[in-house]
Amino acid sequence: MNFEWTEGHRAFRQKAKDLLAEHLPADWAAQTRYDQGSIYAANFSRKFCPILAREGMLLPHWPREFGGSGMDPFYHWILGEEMAAVGEPRSYQYMYCNWVGPAIMAYGTEAQKQAHLPRMTTGNVIWCQGFSEPSAGSDLAALSTRAERTANGYVINGSKIWTSGASVADFCFLLARTGDKRNSGISVFLLPMDTKGIDVRVIKTFMGATAFHEVFLTDVEVPESARLGEENRGWQIVRHVMYNERIGAPRYMLTLNALDHAVALLKAKNRFGDDMTRMRAGRARGALNAARTLCHQVIGERVKGRPPGPLTNVARYAVVMADRHVAEFIGDYLHEELVTNDDPLIAAAYRRTGSTGFAAGAAEIQLNLISRDLLQLPREG
Ligand SMILES: Cc1cc2nc3c(=O)[nH]c(=O)nc-3n(C[C@H](O)[C@H](O)[C@H](O)COP(=O)(O)OP(=O)(O)OC[C@H]3O[C@@H](n4cnc5c(N)ncnc54)[C@H](O)[C@@H]3O)c2cc1C
Structure with missing residues (x-):
């Protein structure tokens, strides 16, 4: 058994280090205090991730057909290690690299793939994760935010809590109840954050001035095409996501x-x-x-x-x-x-x-x- 990194892995790690040495601002630590949720880090990610993208470093493990480099997942992990070591200059953009993009690849329609994946490959889009609710954290299947069917799609009402990056996000990967059965009554929605009826409020904690948010959803209308996967089959997607999320950030x-x-x-x-x-x-x-x-x-x-x-x-x-x-x-x-x-x-x-x-x-x-x-x-x- 060989525990060594391959030549390719080592060269890739060195390239990540070189890009950081070249592009990370001298006052990065002072500005961010290693808080990836700071506004400074989020803004910087919109400059830095396009550089990673141009260098073929943003999505090393994604398949080529979706704009990745088709490399093995260790390359992605090496990238994550180098980014985490300096306080994550990709800010919340690491989330679509790790799990939002792969979930859309696995469960999205052709139109959803076309709408979302190319934008991720440019390195200039931020997603947040709308899972937790005041009474649904560890027991996520207890969530009560509801998406009711309308003639054209759904209308969503409820609230989310602890949503990282919500105030800087362009989209939310949102879980909502579409049926009454616990696990088999949940659907996933790909929700633009500028949709009418979304109110984002910062929760101030010692973790960072803009790390967490509450997200209130009041009569938020989305078309049926915003639903990822089949109605009421969202739990399957959640499991897929959690697997990539639990071991996602080094x-x-x-x-x-x-x-x-x-x-x-x-x-x-x-x-x-x-x-x-x-x-x-x-x-x-x-x-x-x-x-x-x-x-x-x-x-x-x-x-x-x-x-x-x-x-x-x-x-x-x-x-x-x-x-x-x-x-x-x-x-x-x-x-x-x-x-x-x-x-x-x-x-x-x-x-x-x-x-x-x-x-x-x-x-x-x-x-x-x-x-x-x-x-x-x-x-x-
Ligand atoms: C830094 C950070 C970022 C986050 N970002 C997001 C985000 O972007 N989007 C999002 O949706 N959520 C986010 N969360 C929320 C996170 O997913 C929840 O905090 C987590 O799922 C736990 O839920 P809870 O806070 O409701 O705690 P609870 O589930 O209420 O748990 C409280 C305590 O009880 C224990 N407990 C609960 N159930 C059991 C059990 N069955 N057996 C044993 N012990 C148990 C827990 O371990 C914990 O110690 C974030 C949280 C943090 C800290």
């Missing part, structure tokens, strides 16, 4: 940088000498390495064309744990830097842990799925 890369930076800071201050500090740093590093290796295994399964399995949940949980180890290390050994908030990377690594066990599926849900699908433990009752 977030451990920024955390890895932050840990190295934290250790360098402690060394410079002569505070890295004792065994406990070194052991804690080593444990965090080990957790990050484990998370990275598990994610690579998941991508390896995709390369082989194998169906999604519980390894995805294991890898996702490992990513959450690695983030937490690093945040705890920073909290325990660099608390002064956290209080002054002068170091964007240290602050970002700590701040992220507030969301790491929730975004793209709660950590405890991953454990439930691991116990059911991998360990096959008996269910209560």
